[in-house]
Amino acid sequence: MSYDPALFPEELPSEPEKATLEGQNKFMGLWFFLGGETVLFAALFGTYLALKNSTAGGPSSDELFGLELVFLMTMMLLTSSLTSVYAMYHMRNHDFKKMQLWLGITGLLGVGFLICEVYEFAHYITDYGFTFRSSAFGSAFYAIVGFHGGHVTFGICWLITLMVRNAKRGLNLYNAPKFNTFSLYWHFIDVIWVFVFTVVYLMGKVT
C-alpha cells in the first residue's frame, strides 16, 4: 500500500470501517459473498437430508452422535461470535489494543472448536469405522460438517494474518474495513453452525 494521508486522519470517524469508498465496497462485497455461501450450504444441507438414512448397514446418526461434545462446540462458537462483537465494539471506540485482545480470544475459541471437531472425526473413524467412503450418509455428513470446519479453518488463518500484519500499524481507515469484514464472516460461520447442530446433530438424534 502506498502511503495515503487520507487514510490516517488525526481523529478517526465514528464508523471507521465505512468511512472510505473502499471500505463500503468491501462491506457490500462481503454480504454479496455471504448470500452465495448461503446457497452453497443449502445444497449441502439438501444433500445431507436426502442421504442421511442411506447408511449401507453402517451406524446411523442416532448411534454415532454424542450431544455433549456438540454442545461444547456450540458454546465455543457462539461465544466466539460474541467476542468478535466485542472486538468490533472496541474498533468503533478506536481502541486498537482491546480490539486485538478480543480478536485473539475469538481465534482461540475457534481453534478450540476445531480441536473438538478433529477429535470427533477421529472418534468416528477409529471407534466406528465410519468414514467418508463407508456410506452415502458418511459422504454427506463429512461433506457438510467438514465444509463448515474448512470455513472455520480459513477464518482462523484470515484472522491470524490480519492481526499479525496490522499489529504495529494500529487502527486506521485502511485496515478497519478488513477487521469488520472478518467479523461479519465469522458471524456467518456461526449462523451456519446453528443449522448444522440443529439439522445434523439434534435432528439426527431424534428418532
Added chain:
Amino acid sequence: MTQNTNVNKAVDFEKQKNKQEMKMQVVSFALMIVFTLVAFGAVATGAMQKIFIIPILLVMAIIQVAFQFYYFMHGKEDGHGIPMTLIYGGVWAALLTLGGLGVISWW
C-alpha cells in the same frame, strides 16, 4: 476551546451509542444461549414426539439466525438495505435449492 468541547461531546455521544448497542448485543447473546439450551434439552430428555420437536428446533434455529443477522451483524442499523437484500436473495435461492433437492428426493 468551545470547538474542542463540541468534539468531545460528539465522541461521548458515539461512545454512549456504542455502549447502548453493546448492551442489546449481550442481551441477544443471552437469548441465543437460552434457545440453544432449550433445543439441546428438548432432544436430550426425549420428552417430545418427533412430529413436534423438529418444527420447534427449526423455529429456534431461525430465531437465533435473526439475532445474528440483525444484532451481531448490525443488520438493523441504517445503510443495511442493500446488504439485507443481498443476503435475503441468497436465502431465497437457498430455499429454492432445498425445495428442488427435496422434490427430486421424495416426490
